[in-house]
Amino acid sequence: MYDSAGPSPTEVVISWIPYDARFRERALRHALEDAGGRLLYAYVDNLVNRDNDDGRPLDEYDLRTMAAVREDLNRYSLASVDWRQVRDKLVAGVHGPVS
Numbered sequence: 001m002y003d004s005a006g007p008s009p010t011e012v013v014i015s016w017i018p019y020d021a022r023f024r025e026r027a028l029r030h031a032l033e034d035a036g037g038r039l040l041y042a043y044v045d046n047l048v049n050r051d052n053d054d055g056r057p058l059d060e061y062d063l064r065t066m067a068a069v070r071e072d073l074n075r076y077s078l079a080s081v082d083w084r085q086v087r088d089k090l091v092a093g094v095h096g097p098v099s
Contacts, residue, residue, distance in 0.1 A: 009076040010085055016069060017044060018089050022062065026054055031090045037083025040090070045078050 007015065017027050030039040043054065048066050051058050058066065 006074055007072065009073050009078065009080045010082045012069065012072045013044060013078070013081050013086050014089050016072075017086065018093050020065070023047060023053065024090070024093075028090050028093075031087040035087070037087045040087055041078060041081070041083045048078060
């Protein structure tokens with residue numbers, strides 16, 4: 001399904017958002033509010049595709065980060081991400097492994 005030369009969209013997001021201190025706290029808050037991942041998806045979509053962080057515009061450094069994320073996603077959209085996996089990774093970072 002995905003080009004073997006690059007990571008899947010889920011892998012792109014999992015390798016970024018749980019480790020980026022600029023966005024991790026807000027992402028975790030959205031993840032904890034919705035077990036299905038819809039709020040987390042909306043938050044990350046706003047970051048990556050709408051250049052805002054919960055309504056705040058991104059600065060130049062953050063905009064470069066989002067451009068890199070879009071490039072890493074290749075031609076795939078954030079809608080193809082398994083948001084439950086991303087949520088589990090975020091929550092596990094705070095609460096330990098998710099069973």
